[in-house]
Amino acid sequence: MQVNTSLSRAQLRSVLRQRRRCLSPSQQAQAAQQLYQQLVQHPLFRRAQHIALYLAGDGEIDTQLLIREAWRRGKHVYLPVLSSWPKTAMTFQRVRPIQQWGKNRFGILQPRWCAADQRAVWTLDAVFLPLVGFDSSGGRLGMGGGFYDRCFAELHQRDALITPQRIGLAHECQRVEQLPLAPWDVPLHAVVTDQQWYAATT
Helix, strand or coil: CCCCCCCCHHHHHHHHHHHHHCCCHHHHHHHHHHHHHHHCCCHHHHHCCEEECCCCCCCCCCCHHHHHHHHHCCCEEEEEEECCCCCCCEEEEEECCCCCEEECCCCCEEECCCHHHEECHHHCCEEEECCCEECCCCCEECCCCCHHHHHHHHHHHHCHHHCCEEEEEECHHHECCCCCCCCCCCCCCEEEECCCEEECCC
């Protein structure tokens, strides 16, 4: 289904969030399984030892199968955590099969804050991140908070060689022909959906 790309970013965000929310539980489960199949044998996932993922909400494609598979293979798994101050800061914290949890100020589940388990973003091998919309050039439309963009901005400008692979995860229905991007948007290296792998073309 085509999306009118003349819409503003806020309008696109509303349309695409509604689209993924409309997926039934069975469609969500099937998409998560197909995403898992797209990723688990890919060389990037197989090689990476320190990977960041996320806990799905608001219709995002589910990563639970990937998290469990990463643990099974002995990988270190990290989730984003928001600090209480500064409120714009996000870091990545290691999670284990037995874990203490809390909620951030948006009511989203995250591991209970533990500085000793946190890892600098540039030392991660890959970050698999959620999105609202994407295009084949590596453009990403997020939820609007800018947490991931701020997290990657300094590394992206300084030295692309030390930046971890930024891989968006999404339902196929979240793809648009071209996103209206803002100057602060940090592009993705690729997007993986339940149907295929999109390597960034620029």
